[in-house]
Amino acid sequence: MKSLQELNRALNTNSYTTLEYADQPSHWVNEQGDKITSLPQGTYGFVYLISNQDNDILYIGKKTCVAVTNNNWHETQWRYYKSSSEDMRGLMKRKHHVWTFTVLQYCTNPEQLTDCEIQYQNDHDVLMDLRYVNQNIGGKRFRDKDDVLDARLKFFPDVFSAIL
Numbered sequence: 001m002k003s004l005q006e007l008n009r010a011l012n013t014n015s016y017t018t019l020e021y022a023d024q025p026s027h028w029v030n031e032q033g034d035k036i037t038s039l040p041q042g043t044y045g046f047v048y049l050i051s052n053q054d055n056d057i058l059y060i061g062k063k064t065c066v067a068v069t070n071n072n073w074h075e076t077q078w079r080y081y082k083s084s085s086e087d088m089r090g091l092m093k094r095k096h097h098v099w100t101f102t103v104l105q106y107c108t109n110p111e112q113l114t115d116c117e118i119q120y121q122n123d124h125d126v127l128m129d130l131r132y133v134n135q136n137i138g139g140k141r142f143r144d145k146d147d148v149l150d151a152r153l154k155f156f157p158d159v160f161s162a163i164l
Contacts, residue, residue, distance in 0.1 A: 026079035028101045039065055039078070040106055045113040047120050049102045050081070058132045060104075060124060062117040114138065 028036040028048070039046075045064040051057070065078040081101055104120060107113040118138045126132035127143040136142045 028103050042108050043106045044109050045107050046103045047105045047116045049104055051100045053098045056131050060120050062113050
């Protein structure tokens with residue numbers, strides 16, 4: 001496994017492999033709404049907000065932009081969103097075009113990325129605010145999925161009944 005020092009050197013010199021899909025467009029925007037086509041030098045990953053323009057459903061997560069394979073650093077497919085959240089996958093199948101993918105903060109190493117994601121999730125109270133579909137914070141604090149689903153069905157019946 002490559003060391004954090006080697007990761008920082010690769011990020012700060014852009015000495016990692018850019019893969020063949022690097023020229024393809026990204027759906028990520030900054031907080032001003034401008035398209036993001038490349039990452040600032042030194043970026044390991046970013047914290048993001050996904051929001052639905054029709055119904056105000058929200059999700060805060062993190063995206064890793066550089067990874068190591070076969071002992072070589074390379075750019076990941078950061079330009080595309082693929083959810084590990086079952087709820088988000090179900091919701092995104094419905095109307096992909098109404099989602100906005102906003103980068104909230106760039107991070108320079110794995111620890112900072114995790115810390116920033118947890119901080120944003122705590123600051124936005126993602127486990128209590130029903131608009132957020134986050135199911136946990138840092139894999140440590142979880143919400144009661146059945147209680148949340150019942151409440152969401154009550155307040156957003158047209159949205160959440162489709163993913164049951």
